[in-house]
Amino acid sequence: MDWDKLRIFHAVADAGSLTHAGDSLHLSQSAVSRQIRALEEALNTTLFHRHARGLILTEQGELLFDATQSMNKRIDAATARIRDSEEEVFGELKVTTTYGFGALWLAPRLTKLYEKYPDLNIDLMLEERVLDLPMREADVAIRMKEPSQADLVRKRLMSIRMRLYASPDYLAANGKPQRLEDLSTHRLIAQSPTSAQVTAGAQLVQQLLSYDVPAKLTVNNYFGVLQAVISNLGIGVLPDYIIEDFPTIIRVLPEIESNEVPVFLAYPEELRQSKRVSAFRDFVQEEIIAHRRQLRAMGDD
Template sequence: MDWDKLKSFHAAAEAGSLTAAADTLGLSQSALSRQITALEEQLGIKLFHRHARGLLLTEPGKLLYRAAHDISAKVALAEAMVADSRDKPSGDLRVTAPTALGAIWLAPRLAAFNAAYPDIRIRLLLDDHEIDIANLEAECAIRPWASTQNDLVQRKLMQVPQHLYASRGYLQKRGVPASPADLDDHSFVQYGPPSMAPIPNLDWGTRLGRAEGQSPREAIIEANTINAVMKAAEAGLGIASLPDYVARENEKLVRVLPEIEGPVFEVYFVYPEELRGSSRISVFRDFLISEAKSWAG
């Protein structure tokens, strides 16, 4: 079976649409469609049901997808091992992280990594949902939660406190709360719905100072990314409980009730067991550990 055709099929099955798969592979939609049609003709079976909402795998297509997924993971591992056989660390390194952690904390630090290792090309994949690194959809991850998979290696990078933050304009208009009880007179911005938050207890600020069993304060606005919560707080919509890696270095925000710290959580660097000896992983891990220590002070 031709690997190019199989790779095209696998990408289309992963994406659920020809357009998204073509973008991923850097092909035109028509070229990708021809590859899949040729594979279907070669096998004598229909792999997809095509409908207005995208692509739906047929039963034979599901069987082939499982096999192609395993092959894709093995090819990715082989490519990673070849990259690490060179004399010095080089090649692509696919890194995944949640959107806020990746965009606000990690991305600005990558210039220093590039200066130290110019032959490593970082491919940053930001997603609040967990990307499967066991199957090498990415080669390593930075996550604000511990891994539950036994075949992954993880190293704690840092502990992250949370605090309440608001814009100066908001506090000038509404006043600065002096105690948790004063928060009842203020507007709140929060991650929502809280049950879907990538980090537990992001809504702790709405419950601060409330008696056990009392309902939390109702937020004036909810947003489903931490980055959006931060931007809403910057705009003066209200007080937000935010991880310090998002807000501590943000000049547009100031701490509210700075002596009160919210729930602390840990951030981990995670990678597959098969890449334990990877030079690219090792230098990136050591860089992150150094940056995390500097950030934590």
């Protein structure tokens, strides 16, 4: 099959438009249209439904698009490995992690990585959904549990726990709880029970709510919980890794915390020799070591 026609087909399917595909390929709309017609004739099938708002793949088109998408990912992986055979660390690295960890811990530290490797481009994808690393939806993942996918290199980075925190101003105005029963006079801020989160965090919140907490604020991510705590709205359930960067926040009820949550870094076996992956992995490990030292110095480890 003509690879050039497949490349043009993939661009059209991805863009949903002959014009937009032509722009990305630096071809005229008529040239793109001729290639698609030739491919449809070669396959003796219709690949697109055409309508006023653009192009929609037919069932046969969807099958072909799945194949070209898989081919593109494999080509990207091969290209990355070829480029990483050089000594320099450069190019794009797709990193996925949870919204809370990525926004509150990882992103603020990336300055150091860019200072060391200015030609490295990080595509940071923050979401709770577990991306498929072997299919190259991402190159590296940092997750709050051990990845279950096959053919991955895994490394345990650290463990975290969910704990209770409040701002000094909130505690000055409302008093500091001395026991769990005292939560009945406070507002609890936590992740929404329906939002994706680690099991240990959800279990701790359920335990706290059993003490007849009359007022609560739920948010679908830890960044929102943190902002509410900083804004003096109540006592928040937050991961302990935030404390280094927000030292004014006070831990309350220090005997109360979630079970331990392991944090893993993982990447596909085929990227084991990748210099970009190695540079990112080493950077994260160095920051974890510095993080632990800081927590010990603060007496909160």
